[in-house]
Amino acid sequence: MTIFLDGILGRKRVLVKANERVLALYRGEILGIFGAGEHTLPNRRGMLELERHDVNRPAFVSAYEKPLFDRLPELAQRELTVFRTNAREVAVVERDGELHAVLAPNQKLTAWNAAGPWTETRVDLAGGxxxxxxxxxxxxxxxxxxxxxxxxxxxxxxxxxxxxxxxxRMLEPGLHAFWNVGRTIQVRVVDLKRQSLDVTGQELLTRDKVTIRVNIAAEYRVVEPLKAVSEVKDFADALYRALQFAFRQTLGTLTLDQILERKVTVHAEAAEKVRADMAAIGVEVSAIELKDVILPGEMRDILNQVVAAEKQAEANVIRRREETNATRSLLNTAKVMAENPVMLRLKELEALEAIAGKVERLTIHNGTAGLMNDLVQLRDK
Incomplete structure (x- = not known):
């Protein structure tokens, strides 16, 4: 009966739940926003339109937003909150103390007041x-x-x-965060600790036209970070090339024998130039050293033969010297025995003792005195 009567009177009963809001239009005009409860709205010829919104979804999205604020501004402000940023702002929107959205510049968010409470924090990007x-x-x-x-x-x-x-500006150690809206933000991290740089397998030509490979090492640290990254594309590569050039100047003036005979380092003048060039771009160079000299395979074989021949010659000299010393010692002993018969008799006894120690049994005839006489006669003969 009620439905029949509503049809005759051109009206419609609309039930709105507690978590809903209904935007109603009649004959294309906005009637209003209706909350929880039952509402009787005009509906002649079925010209009532209803747009239901769940306030659990806080954002208000509707094609009728602008007409609503234009025709019923007080109602719209009572039901909705509009957050809008300009070209130089960022807004942080919180819902009941919890972060809900971050608005970029020139962005808008319309939210149901019933879903709040809402708070807003604006950040002026012109200030940083x-x-x-x-x-x-x-x-x-x-x-x-x-x-x-x-x-x-x-x-x-x-x-x-x-x-x-x-x-x-320069950033100190720690975590740094920046708004990147409409900007290109980059942070280049530069290590200020002392570091080492190795130039390995560098081929060089010595003064006597021998091709060698060397390994070079240097220690450095960045003292002016801004200079180091702005004056050159890569400061480590610049140091690498400076070391190459300095050692080419140094080793190219020496023969292979000179390089191998003494510990070679970069010339003081060349090293000073490396340090001065790197100081100009904010890099401090401390130690510069030649670590290894690597020879070609055939050159290593030749040098090994030379070294072997030299050592063999040294061994021969030592052997001849020892033989001469031994002969001289024997000559001196013979002279002493010739001049002193007692010494000779002692040497004979030592010889006899040595012979006796090498046999199991020794038989002596005519007694020890006879043995001694025979030995003496043997010596006289």
């Missing part, structure tokens, strides 16, 4: 692009990092901040 550390932690927890770029600078390092290709 840095993101507050606490806000950064909240953005990370909420996984709202699409407008943020973060960089980590470790101990012993420094970061060079560049915005749209222009250097801004």
């Amino acid at each position: 692009l840095d993101v507050d550390p606490e806000l950064m932690r909240r953005l990370t927890r909420a996984r709202r990092l699409e407008l943020v770029t973060a960089f980590m600078v470790n101990d012993g390092q420094v970061g060079l901040l560049t915005v749209d290709g222009t250097h801004q």
Whole structure:
């Protein structure tokens, strides 16, 4: 009966749930926004239109948003909150204390007041692009990092901040975050600790036209980071090439024998030039050393033969010297025995003792005196 009566009177009963809001239009005009409950709305000729919204989805998205604010501004403000940023702003929107959205410049969010309460934090990008550390932690927890770029600078390092290709400042160790809206942000991390650089397998031609390969080492550290990255494309590569040139100058003036006979390092003048050139780009070079000299295979064989011949000659000299000393010693002993018969008799007894120690049994005839006489007669003969 009620439905029949509503049909005759040209009206319709609309039930709105507690979590809903209904935007109603009649004959193309906005009637209003209706909350939870039952509402009787005009519907002659079926010209009532209803647009239901679930406030659990906080954003208000409707084709009738602008007509609503134009025709019923008080109602719209009572039901909805509009967050809007200009060209130089970022807005952080929170819902009931929880981060809900981050608005980029020239962006808008319309939200149901019933889904709130809502709060807003605006960031003026003209005052700087840095993101507050606490806000950064909240953005990370909420996984709202699409407008943020973060960089980590470790101990012993420094970061060079560049915005749209222009250097801004140096960053100390720590986590740094920046708003990246409409900007190109880069941070180049430069290590300030002492480092080593090896130039390995560098081929050089000595003064006597022998091709060798050398390994070179140097220690350096960056003392002016901005100079080091702005004056040259790659400061480590610049040092590498400077070392190559310095050792070509040094070893190219020496023969292979000179290089092998003494510990060769870079000339003081060449080393000073390397240090001066690198200091001009903010790099301090300390030690410069020649680590290894590597010879071609055939040259190694020749040198091994030369060394072997030299050692053999030295061994022959030592052998002849020892033989001469032994002969001289025998001659001196013979002279002493010739002049002293007692000494000769002692040597004879030593010989007899040595012979007796090598046989199991020794038989002596005519007694020891006879033996001695025979030995003496043997010597006389």
